[in-house]
Amino acid sequence: MWGKRTGYEKEGRRVRIQFEHGEGQIEIVNPWVINVFSPLHTQEHESRAVEHPNFAFEDCDFRVSERDGRIEIVTAELNVKVYDHFHVDFYDAVxxxxxxxxxxxxxxxxxxxxxDIAEGEGHEAMRTTGHHKIQILKAMEGGEKFYGLGDKTGPLNKKGYEYEMWNTDDPSPHVESHKSLYKSIPFFITLKERAAYGLFFDNPFKTFFDMGKENSDYYYFGADDGNLDYYFIYGPDMKNVVTRYTALTGRTPLPQLWTLGAHQSRWSYAPEARVMEIADKFREHDLPLDAIHLDIDYMDGYRVFTWDGERFPDPAAMIEKLKEQGIKIVTIIDPGVKKDKGYSIYDEGLDKGYYATDRDGVTYVNTVWPGDSVYPDFSNEPVRQWWAGNQKIMTDAGVAGIWNDMNEPASFTGPLPDDVRFKNDGRETDHREVHNVYGHLMSQSTYDGILNATGKRPFVITRAAYAGTQKYSTVWTGDNQSFWEHLRMSIPMTLNLGLSGFAFNGCDVGGFSHDCTPELLARWVQVGAFSPLFRNHTAIGTRDQEPWAYDEQTLNAYRKAMKLRYRMLPYLYDLMREAENTGLPPMRPLVLEYPQDESVQELDDQFLFGSMMLIAPVVEQGKRHRAVYLPEGKWYDYASGEVLEGGQAILADAPLDVCPIYVSAGSFLPAYPDQKYVGELKIKELLLDVYPGTGEYVHTQDDGESFDYRSGSYNEYRFSQSEKDGELEIKLEKGNSGYAEAYSSFRLTVHGLSVSWVELNGEAIPFLAEIRGTTFHIPAESGTVRLKR
Structure with missing residues (x-):
């Protein structure tokens, strides 16, 4: 495409390279991250994912030279070699x-x-993807593993699969052959024997990824339009790749604490009496709950930003009553605005020209839930501001969060036509360029609107997304099914979402379509308990999926898992803070922490919760035990306290109400006492489980809802432990003390250690020997504890 090189020039952090048939650019983002760009569609980047200013970009020294028929660009970490035809090779510093x-x-x-014969009978025949305007082929050595690409179906390692990035509303049962789902996240991580790196192809048009499926000598990514615009992101550790990618595209902000609790949803809970019944039943059955989601039937004729006056005569009063039980309301908002003269949202948007149009400039109309509907042009800044302002209609009624759905955008007639027009912030374009970022821009607008209306950390949940949407919204995997295979597949889907920057994610627990069996629900909730977003959600016409709708055994298993979830909330909250700071997700594949352990590189039915807990759920019907692989080190069985050596597979017992869980030696796990909802108790004494070994942990405390922590309104507690000469030493160092409602004390339980004596700062203190371990209390101040056997 580009031909031979004809010259180059260095311009700031960029190196512009002239070819016979065009220009290529190499931009030094930082010593580990390089952008490869060619202006095939626009002269400059027009990214919806990489926003400026951006802290990933840093000034750094680099050298440019020409030798042996190539240009070499050298940073402190990388050597980039550029050849004729704009071939670009990446080497490490040596x-x-x-x-x-x-x-x-x-x-x-x-x-x-x-x-054609097979297709005539109704088979979906396999065809080779055609050539693309842009396609970059990368050589494979043979041992690569590929991770990321969002929540695509199939196993954790994507090698040998092909995918398309085109946001697609497909409610059919999701299987490995699905190339597209609701999100387009064109980023993946390559793990090699020596190192890991990431590639982010920042092109909003329909893009294609073949991970060695059509030929094992290469993998490729391509697009039929747009710019050549990709980032090479060097590790060499996998965690560094995630951290640097999220520095580029943005990180999940720390959510409100209540959003990490349990959410209950259905298509649909209506009328008001049914909503109140659900709330009462959760409390009656001693089940913790923080939010109920209302699907489309709460609206007046599916008109967004309205309420059905018969089903919900006084939404604000209902929400206030639920608040007394500690339960919040989250409402669905779709982009399709009902075409209805006299409906204020429609009229205002029409008057101001805020809707997408056909190629003749006439407002485009399609069919969604309200019938004839129009689509806000979220690619246009005034429209985003208008939509943001409308969020106040909901928050003024007391709504705590907004659920954006059908925003691929979806219609009942399939994808919008390619020639639908959008203003695109001043450079008019068509649907092909906006489609994959439509849900992203809707989420941005919703986030800004909730923030402006409430001042609190916004809770937005979206079905459609693009790279960088994690800055604005949590996500779920869309319309799954109540099948065991979908439970199994949900684990690699959510793990790859986490690796793709979406730290706050989950799936519909129990499955959306079909009928969930008692055993499947009991096992699914054991996975959901460790998913950052926990939501039980099911479709219209399915059987009741609330836990009390099943037998007592299922209800008890559900309750046990939920109480564990609420016990672990301070740990999950710390993990979400880590995600904001580093991009690392709470729910992690083992390969992220143990990349050189070949036994975990394709392990996708276990996962880590942070770096300290290993979760090994049962994902097959009828199983009451399972094989569990423990990586190197010492591991404590969470249930029994047994200490196990890592680097081996074990057989774990798993009765219906048990999910095998293991904790690495040297860990600290903060915990809360039983609560029905977040904020029910004013917690003055934090529980802390200690697993002897060598390790460190940082716990923080803030108001759980505002952004004041960013200006110092938080408390920080640093714990460390070490073993020596039969003693365990635990240190607490209190760091920042900017939040007034501080803990007064900690209750420590040290597991697996029989002691004869405990001292704090040289003075003996009382302790209690229990089945779970040795328990004692200390003030929430700096100090040193020693335990002697």
């Missing part, structure tokens, strides 16, 4: 190859026979 362009042409393996 010259080890990391990521090299494939010099051959695409050479798909042979497909035999007349596939």
């Amino acid at each position: 010259g080890t190859p990391l990521c090299l362009d494939y010099r051959g042409s695409r050479d798909p393996f042979l497909r035999r026979g007349n596939v």
